Amino acid sequence: MSEKVLMKGNEALAEAAIIAGCRHYFAYPITPQNEIPAYMALRMPMVEGTFLQAESEIASINMVYGASAAGARVMTSSSSPGISLKQEGISYLAGAELPAVIVNMMRGGPGLGNIAGSQADYFQATKGGGHGDYHIIVLAPGNVQELADLTIRAFDLADEYRIPVMILGDGFLGQMSEPLVLPKPTGKKFDKSSWALSGAKGRDHHIVYSLRLTPEHALEELNIRLQERYAAISEKEILFDTYRADDAEFLLVAFGTSSRLCRNAVNILRKEGIKAGLFRPITLWPFPYDELEKAAEKVRMVLSVEMNAGQMIEDIRLALGKDKDIQSYGKMGGVVPEVDEIVEKVRSYGTR
Amino acid sequence: MAQDNAKLVYDRPEALVDRAHHYCPGCGHGIIHKLLAEIIDDAGIRENTIIVAPVGCSVLAYFYLNVDGCEAAHGRAPAVATGIKRVHGNSKHVLVYQGDGDLLAIGTAETIHAANRGENLTIIFVNNAIYGMTGGQMAPTSLAEQKTKTSPYGRKVADFGQPIRACEMINTLEAPVFIERCAVNSVKNILKTKKALKKAVKNQVEGRGYSFVEILSMCPTGWGIKPVDALKWVEDAMIPYYPLGNFRDR
Numbered sequence: 001m002s003e004k005v006l007m008k009g010n011e012a013l014a015e016a017a018i019i020a021g022c023r024h025y026f027a028y029p030i031t032p033q034n035e036i037p038a039y040m041a042l043r044m045p046m047v048e049g050t051f052l053q054a055e056s057e058i059a060s061i062n063m064v065y066g067a068s069a070a071g072a073r074v075m076t077s078s079s080s081p082g083i084s085l086k087q088e089g090i091s092y093l094a095g096a097e098l099p100a101v102i103v104n105m106m107r108g109g110p111g112l113g114n115i116a117g118s119q120a121d122y123f124q125a126t127k128g129g130g131h132g133d134y135h136i137i138v139l140a141p142g143n144v145q146e147l148a149d150l151t152i153r154a155f156d157l158a159d160e161y162r163i164p165v166m167i168l169g170d171g172f173l174g175q176m177s178e179p180l181v182l183p184k185p186t187g188k189k190f191d192k193s194s195w196a197l198s199g200a201k202g203r204d205h206h207i208v209y210s211l212r213l214t215p216e217h218a219l220e221e222l223n224i225r226l227q228e229r230y231a232a233i234s235e236k237e238i239l240f241d242t243y244r245a246d247d248a249e250f251l252l253v254a255f256g257t258s259s260r261l262c263r264n265a266v267n268i269l270r271k272e273g274i275k276a277g278l279f280r281p282i283t284l285w286p287f288p289y290d291e292l293e294k295a296a297e298k299v300r301m302v303l304s305v306e307m308n309a310g311q312m313i314e315d316i317r318l319a320l321g322k323d324k325d326i327q328s329y330g331k332m333g334g335v336v337p338e339v340d341e342i343v344e345k346v347r348s349y350g351t352r
Numbered sequence: 353m354a355q356d357n358a359k360l361v362y363d364r365p366e367a368l369v370d371r372a373h374h375y376c377p378g379c380g381h382g383i384i385h386k387l388l389a390e391i392i393d394d395a396g397i398r399e400n401t402i403i404v405a406p407v408g409c410s411v412l413a414y415f416y417l418n419v420d421g422c423e424a425a426h427g428r429a430p431a432v433a434t435g436i437k438r439v440h441g442n443s444k445h446v447l448v449y450q451g452d453g454d455l456l457a458i459g460t461a462e463t464i465h466a467a468n469r470g471e472n473l474t475i476i477f478v479n480n481a482i483y484g485m486t487g488g489q490m491a492p493t494s495l496a497e498q499k500t501k502t503s504p505y506g507r508k509v510a511d512f513g514q515p516i517r518a519c520e521m522i523n524t525l526e527a528p529v530f531i532e533r534c535a536v537n538s539v540k541n542i543l544k545t546k547k548a549l550k551k552a553v554k555n556q557v558e559g560r561g562y563s564f565v566e567i568l569s570m571c572p573t574g575w576g577i578k579p580v581d582a583l584k585w586v587e588d589a590m591i592p593y594y595p596l597g598n599f600r601d602r
Binding site for chain 1: 412434
């Protein structure tokens, strides 16, 4: 059996990336994810990989684009303001159908905001972020073990679908230390020889591009292909978790750090005899609409608990429609929801 | 009809795709593409070369050169090339083709830092003192008093500053091994350009480091003058401000 180790979230993620075969990492410093570049600066030379501190977030995402075009497994990481700067590059990755893993350890916003953990980039991550009709896969881990496990999965998903994958954590998850068993590589192989740039030896030249001006390279054709791919991903790659939700009358819906608080709230409420449960989306895009609908079928009330003004609640409404009573409890500006307040919200509703 | 004793003295380079390009009459890109293709053929590196194309008129360079190609977002070509190069190491040769808006306005940071890291790249900087693709706006290299779509009264240096000299700026950095400014407005200058490009490619193949070749080029459409007059404008207006010559050859 593999041994448990105690690691910070950011470091567990970085080590998992190396386990997944990532040998190229480009980034720019920003709090609260600085443990990732520091770890990569230390580790990459040991595995003959590349660590490059770029001149900007913009340069780093474009280095990711180049390395991906060359066929490598590649990652960058940042936090909210830095991710905003990377959006142009993410749109280009999507348009050129390039795989990449992008980490956002979210902090409070808008603007420079603060350096506390936050979930305020839900819209940016799940609704496109940059320009054009595209999606990226968004994975939202709830603990350090899952952060490491999903990092492995992120690289496989990126390569399988030729799509950027974002790991959407927050400053708290990145900074907290928890025991985990480091994941093993999946060993899946992905053949990139039909498109990667490796020199036109004995074949036609490959071109990685997203400019499409002529009928022979029609933009609409690319868009249709992307949408078909998104539909396949939505069909096959949904991840979610439930906690004491089977007989729940009150369903909390939360992802990442806020879902940890919700588990505590559910336990307290259950002790009082109030049937509370938790639904936790793990893929935020694709969002588990059908799964949530099923989980919420018999509940009296749904409470969306987020570290933002209430962003995921829009997807909850899409899943559940107008008939269900959907309440929001959000804390903004890097403030964490209080377990007591979550409990009180449900308790007061339950005794109405 | 070919005679039995006919000798092939001129042919399309293998590295140049047999298709019509989209460049305007009198534009310098076609000349520069062909020089590159000849150099790639001569060096025997076609199968190991990757070109990074910028945003600008030359974005479609990857359709014309028969090597692997990669499009870069506006100004980001040196960063994209860095990513490619760090994956392949010196087994692949990465040519970075950029215009003046790309290299000296939106992509200045990427330009400076790739040069400062001494990335083993060949930068081909085509300076035609204007934004050609978007219809003739002022570039960072547009000359003082030059009239463009966005400087209809002429470039006022009090408002927009003096045009930037790229070679001189790169020449302040320690890492680059080769820096030269050339032009393609005459046969003599084209031959000198070919020589500089050849050296810049050779440096990369030999793993010597960062080479930067600036090429003064014509944009008669953007400048609103005849192609023949454009050749003269490079000579009379551009070269006095952007002196030709080698700045560094280590």
